[in-house]
Structures are given as structure tokens and as C-alpha cells.
Amino acid sequence: MKRKLMSLIKYCRPVYALYYYLGTWFLNFLKLFVRTDDRLILFNSFGGKSFNDSPRAIYEAMRRDPRFSDFRFVWAFQDPEKFSLDNGEKIRADTFSYFLTALKARVWITNSSLERGLGFVGKHTFFVNTWHGTPLKKMGNDLKEQNTSFKSRNSWNMDLFTTQSVYEAEIFTRVFELKPGICQVTGLPRNDELAQASDDRRRMCREKLGIAPGQCAVLYAPTFREYEKNDALQCVFAPPIQWEKWPETLGYETVILVRAHYETVRSMKLPDDKKCIRDVSDYESLNELMIASDILVSDYSSVFFDYSILEKPMVCFAYDYDQYEAARGMYFDIREWMPGGSITEEELLRLLNSLKEPCAYEAAVQQTVRFRKEFVKSCGHGVENVLNVIAKKINLSNK
Structure with a gap:
């Protein structure tokens, strides 16, 4: 009530x-x-x-x-x-x-x-x-x-x-x-914690989350769409994702950490199998999720700015950019700053697979560094x- x-x-x-x-x-x-x-x-x-x-x-x-x-x-x-x-x-x-x-x-x-x-x-x-x-x-x-x-x-x-x-x-x-x-x-x-994160801290965060050594951890942290609501006026979120494709395409050595925005109702319909795809929306520390992960996937969330401090790859999955920009408005086009953009789920999965290659991973890191230098002057x-x-x-x- x-x-x-x-x-x-x-x-x-x-x-x-x-x-x-x-x-x-x-x-x-x-x-x-x-x-x-x-x-x-x-x-x-x-x-x-x-x-x-x-x-x-x-x-x-x-x-x-x-x-x-x-x-x-x-x-x-x-x-x-x-x-x-x-x-x-x-x-x-x-x-x-x-x-x-x-x-x-x-x-x-x-x-x-x-x-x-x-x-x-x-x-x-x-x-x-x-x-x-x-x-x-x-x-x-x-x-x-x-x-x-x-x-x-x-x-x-x-x-x-x-x-x-x-x-x-x-x-x-x-x-x-x-x-x-x-x-x-x-x-x-x-963000002091992010700026001061050490290898030991990263290892502790991964152990706490049950991420095995050698596993690639992808953090998916989208924002909410305030114009999408249910009858109770609660924000809902249903991205065009078929979750069963992710472990099949990325391999079972990849774990997906899904961090839904606190404004959203749990409407993402995640699979029951928690081995590869885990709902960490209620996990207390977003910083620990960022430190533990290897790649960030988001859309219009401010998490990009914080994650850039860690200088790891960031991927933009802005499948509904035109609709979101028309409804909410943006200060700049986030798609110009990192890999991805207005891509499909299939294109996103191919991009994530490509980042397993050292050269592609390092190129994405350099894009993150460029973003950080522009938007995070003090940390x-x-x-x-x-x-x-x-x-x-x-x-x-x-x-």
C-alpha cells in the first residue's frame, strides 16, 4: 500500500x-x-x-x-x-x-x-x-x-x-x-574504493561471488525506462534478450552478472540455472561487482562513468536508443565512446566473444581510458x- x-x-x-x-x-x-x-x-x-x-x-x-x-x-x-x-x-x-x-x-x-x-x-x-x-x-x-x-x-x-x-x-x-x-x-x-582497487581486492571480490579463476565475468547493468510501467505504476524492464543463447554462444566459462536498476520490477525473466547467469540486483555492493567483473555492458546508466575508473572494457547495448532519446533526452551520444551501440543481441554476443582476444580487449580498454580522461577528472x-x-x-x- x-x-x-x-x-x-x-x-x-x-x-x-x-x-x-x-x-x-x-x-x-x-x-x-x-x-x-x-x-x-x-x-x-x-x-x-x-x-x-x-x-x-x-x-x-x-x-x-x-x-x-x-x-x-x-x-x-x-x-x-x-x-x-x-x-x-x-x-x-x-x-x-x-x-x-x-x-x-x-x-x-x-x-x-x-x-x-x-x-x-x-x-x-x-x-x-x-x-x-x-x-x-x-x-x-x-x-x-x-x-x-x-x-x-x-x-x-x-x-x-x-x-x-x-x-x-x-x-x-x-x-x-x-x-x-x-x-x-x-x-x-x-569511488575511492574503485580508484584504490588492488589485485588482492579483485581476487577477494571474485571469490565472494563464486567466480572461478580464469572465468570471464560480464556485468550487465542497464538502467530503467520510466515510461514503461505496470498497472501499479512500477517500472518494468524487458530487454530483447533470449538468455539461453548467452552460455551457448559465450561458453560456460563465462558468467553473466545481471544488475537490474532498483526502480525496476523483476521482469527480466532470468533462467533458473544460476551457474552462468546470476541475478545480483540485490547484491549490497555495486563496487564489488565492478571490481570482480572483466567487462561492463550497459545502455544509458551512469555506471559507465564509475566503471571507467577501473580501465576495463565497456560495451554499449543501446538497442532502443532513438526511443529512449526521444522520451528522456541525452546530454551526448554514448554510442560514440565505446564498442557496441544500437546493436542486436546477436551482434552483442559476437562483440563479447571478440573481446576474448587480447588485441580486441586492449583496444576496448583504450576506449575506456579515453572516456575516463574526458568525464572523470577527480577520483x-x-x-x-x-x-x-x-x-x-x-x-x-x-x-
């Missing part, structure tokens, strides 16, 4: 307008009576669905940083019972207690939104947004008017918005109408950079 109500608010403009104006008025009125807790930091990831990504990287670093030793760390989750914290408190998102905690917190740290589509911020809150990907598909003020993912009425009161490049900073500043200087090229905290020190900004802004002295 709650999921259906949230989908209705998200995709029905009149319902969202009512929710926004009433909720925003109430919280800004309540704020007049709430006192800021200068030692309280509130976190969430993907609206409370997860305990991962850049907010978790920042949280774990704060636990080790003496400058934050006397702070309370509170995580907001949709289902708190699913997560455990070593040093922190949990709270259920979208409750009165959640919004009251948000008004009290001195610092907010999120990769999406803590305001839940409303327009409020605490009286003295320092709002850090790491976002959850580099923009390839259009967003915010750049969205086409007919797009069902209409922009929030919220004015986005961020104080720090982390990016990996000037390319990102310019887009985010425009689409979220941010003041100059809010977007900083700090690097994304979650490896994101956590450190963000902690230093927060400490300076809230006047923490070195301890």
Missing part, C-alpha cells in the same frame, strides 16, 4: 502538488519550534532503501575521524530492521520522528534526497548531497515537458554537491538551480575532500 501511494505521489502531478504544499508548509512551521542539535548527523542512501554508496563511505570515514568522535550518527531507512550499524542509530524514514530528526540535524548526508520531495531544511543544517551518478540522461530542468519523471518543486537547498568533473558540475548547477560554488569537483566518495580522494569541507563549514577544530 505504501509503495503504491509513493508511486502515485511521484508520478501524478496533482497528487504531488497537494503533498508538496501541505507537507512543506507544516514542516517549515514546525521548524520554528525545533532546536538544532550541533552534534547530530543524519544519513540516508537512495531515499532510505539502502546502506551503501557515498553516504556509507562518508559515515565509515567519520567513525574513524577524531574530529567527529562526539557526534551522533543517525541513518534513515525504509525498513530499519534489515540493516545493522556498528556505531550509529536507525530511524524509519517518512515518519514524524524522521522529519523531526531532519529538522534537528546539523548535517545531512544523502545521495538523493532527504526532503522526500518537500521543500524544507533545518535552521542551521549543512546539506551535503553526493548524488548517485554522473548525468548521461537529462534530468531536472533539462527534462522534456512530457517526461513522466517531472521535476520536484523543491528548490534544492544544498550546501555541498560532490562531482567528478566540471562536466557534471555545470549540468547539476543548471538543472538544480544551485548557487555558484555549491558543486565542487571533489570526486565521489564511493581517489573523495571522502577526504568531503570530510574536510564539512569540518571547515561547521567549525570543527583538529583534535
Whole structure:
């Protein structure tokens, strides 16, 4: 019931307008009576669905940083019972207690939104947004008017918005109408792990996933199509793939890791045999999947930008590019930057087979390096950079 109500608010403009104006008025009125807790930091990831990504990287670093030793760390989750914290408190998102905690917190740290589509911020809150990907598909003020993912009425009161490049900073500043200087090229905290990944780390990730030495691991991580929904207004995803062809064509020494976007319903109809094709959509760490894999296949997902840090082949499987570009809009044609493009499943499988040859593999690596140099200017020190900004802004002295 709650999921259906949230989908209705998200995709029905009149319902969202009512929710926004009433909720925003109430919280800004309540704020007049709430006192800021200068030692309280509130976190969430993907609206409370997860305990991962850049907010978790920042949280774990704060636990080790003496400058934050006397702070309370509170995580907001949709289902708190699913997560455990070593040093922190949990709270259920979208409750009165959640919004009251948000008004009290001195610092907010999120990769999406803590305001839940409303327009409020605490009286003295320092709002850090790491976002959850580099923009390839259009967003915010750049969205086409007919797009069902209409922009929030919220004015986005961020104080720090982390990016990996000037390319990102310019887009985010425009689409979220941010003041100059809010977007900083700090690097994304979650990607420090990718920049620092070692051979030992790769071996550990592969062992954890049950990938044998010598196996080729292909990570298939497509994005969702918000214009494809079921009767419950949930996004569905059914690519033109006949999964039984993959092990037959690529060989049983190849394992396919399928990472569906969190917005999608599990409609991909994966085979029951998990030996060669595995659904890793619920696997906690996308970084571990990227580190463990040998090749990435995606379409319009920001995962391309993060994966490029690892300097491994990336393949574009944009079979519906014209339809997607017409419905959502793109900042540039991703097909020009890597092998693949608007190809069929058969062409994709032939391409993946060709990458088993060392010369073809290395050529694809060089295309990835070119992409990284263009779009990822800063990586490896994101956590450190963000902690230093927060400490300076809230006047923490070195301890």
C-alpha cells in the first residue's frame, strides 16, 4: 500500500502538488519550534532503501575521524530492521520522528534526497548531497515537458554537491538551480574504493561471488525506462534478450552478472540455472561487482562513468536508443565512446566473444581510458575532500 501511494505521489502531478504544499508548509512551521542539535548527523542512501554508496563511505570515514568522535550518527531507512550499524542509530524514514530528526540535524548526508520531495531544511543544517551518478540522461530542468519523471518543486537547498568533473558540475548547477560554488569537483566518495582497487581486492571480490579463476565475468547493468510501467505504476524492464543463447554462444566459462536498476520490477525473466547467469540486483555492493567483473555492458546508466575508473572494457547495448532519446533526452551520444551501440543481441554476443582476444580487449580498454580522461577528472580522494569541507563549514577544530 505504501509503495503504491509513493508511486502515485511521484508520478501524478496533482497528487504531488497537494503533498508538496501541505507537507512543506507544516514542516517549515514546525521548524520554528525545533532546536538544532550541533552534534547530530543524519544519513540516508537512495531515499532510505539502502546502506551503501557515498553516504556509507562518508559515515565509515567519520567513525574513524577524531574530529567527529562526539557526534551522533543517525541513518534513515525504509525498513530499519534489515540493516545493522556498528556505531550509529536507525530511524524509519517518512515518519514524524524522521522529519523531526531532519529538522534537528546539523548535517545531512544523502545521495538523493532527504526532503522526500518537500521543500524544507533545518535552521542551521549543512546539506551535503553526493548524488548517485554522473548525468548521461537529462534530468531536472533539462527534462522534456512530457517526461513522466517531472521535476520536484523543491528548490534544492544544498550546501555541498560532490562531482567528478566540471562536466557534471555545470549540468547539476543548471538543472538544480544551485548557487555558484555549491558543486565542487571533489570526486565521489564511493569511488575511492574503485580508484584504490588492488589485485588482492579483485581476487577477494571474485571469490565472494563464486567466480572461478580464469572465468570471464560480464556485468550487465542497464538502467530503467520510466515510461514503461505496470498497472501499479512500477517500472518494468524487458530487454530483447533470449538468455539461453548467452552460455551457448559465450561458453560456460563465462558468467553473466545481471544488475537490474532498483526502480525496476523483476521482469527480466532470468533462467533458473544460476551457474552462468546470476541475478545480483540485490547484491549490497555495486563496487564489488565492478571490481570482480572483466567487462561492463550497459545502455544509458551512469555506471559507465564509475566503471571507467577501473580501465576495463565497456560495451554499449543501446538497442532502443532513438526511443529512449526521444522520451528522456541525452546530454551526448554514448554510442560514440565505446564498442557496441544500437546493436542486436546477436551482434552483442559476437562483440563479447571478440573481446576474448587480447588485441580486441586492449583496444576496448583504450576506449575506456579515453572516456575516463574526458568525464572523470577527480577520483581517489573523495571522502577526504568531503570530510574536510564539512569540518571547515561547521567549525570543527583538529583534535
